[in-house]
Amino acid sequence: MRFLSVLVLLTMSGAAPAAPLAARYTFDGPAPLADVSGHGHDLSPVSRFGGAFQTVPHGAGKALAFPPPCRNEPCPRIALRAASTTELNPGRRPIRYGASVRLAPDQTTDGENVLQKGYSMRGSQYKLQIDGLAGRPSCVLVDDRHPRIHAAISSVGIADDRWHTLECRRDGTRLSMLVDGFERGRATLPAGLSVNNRLPFSIGGKGSYADNDQFQGMLDDVWVTIQAGGSA
Numbered sequence: 627m628r629f630l631s632v633l634v635l636l637t638m639s640g641a642a643p644a645a646p647l648a649a650r651y652t653f654d655g656p657a658p659l660a661d662v663s664g665h666g667h668d669l670s671p672v673s674r675f676g677g678a679f680q681t682v683p684h685g686a687g688k689a690l691a692f693p694p695p696c697r698n699e700p701c702p703r704i705a706l707r708a709a710s711t712t713e714l715n716p717g718r719r720p721i722r723y724g725a726s727v728r729l730a731p732d733q734t735t736d737g738e739n740v741l742q743k744g745y746s747m748r749g750s751q752y753k754l755q756i757d758g759l760a761g762r763p764s765c766v767l768v769d770d771r772h773p774r775i776h777a778a779i780s781s782v783g784i785a786d787d788r789w790h791t792l793e794c795r796r797d798g799t800r801l802s803m804l805v806d807g808f809e810r811g812r813a814t815l816p817a818g819l820s821v822n823n824r825l826p827f828s829i830g831g832k833g834s835y836a837d838n839d840q841f842q843g844m845l846d847d848v849w850v851t852i853q854a855g856g857s858a
Contacts (some may be wrong), residue, residue, distance in 0.1 A: 677704030717858030761785025
């Protein structure tokens with residue numbers, strides 16, 4: 627089975643899906659947001675109120691640290707975006723996506739977006755998020771015709787200030803949430819659910835506005851694979 631992918635290699639304890647690259651972000655080197663695959667899907671920051679990321683050591687490379695918790699508005703906001711492309715729209719095809727994250731107990735909120743393409747209320751969506759005080763990750767898919775949220779929510783939290791690998795898998799009518807390689811949540815999808823939109827691929831938040839579901843921890847190894855062929 628062949629996959630197109632937006633891929634950053636998983637952490638030392640993980641294994642990256644074998645797939646040809648459509649884009650790749652290692653967050654290493656002098657241009658941490660560059661698409662090192664050569665396909666040109668570089669990330670660009672959108673920010674407000676001083677929102678910025680920092681690079682921090684992680685394994686043999688670097689990770690990104692996002693703005694820390696802020697209780698008094700206006701708070702710093704930032705998201706990293708790649709321009710929309712049909713390569714990142716799975717349609718009805720199987721899709722896998724994930725990231726490595728580190729989130730402390732005092733960095734949780736009602737909702738933090740790790741990665742997403744599209745919005746739940748318009749244009750369809752796939753998303754990986756971390757929600758609530760327990761920091762429970764979840765996978766979300768929304769159809770391009772019927773804006774109902776379908777979520778596979780982890781039974782365990784990951785807000786323990788340790789690195790964890792998170793993965794979402796959609797195969798037919800099954801949506802799975804994996805934490806450190808183990809399935810921790812599952813949902814059933816409509817067979818014809820399709821994700822097609824003209825919206826950007828975003829990391830760390832929806833945008834730079836106040837209600838952007840800002841991610842507040844450390845992030846590395848962001849990746850997406852989409853099965854080639856079939857119905858998009």
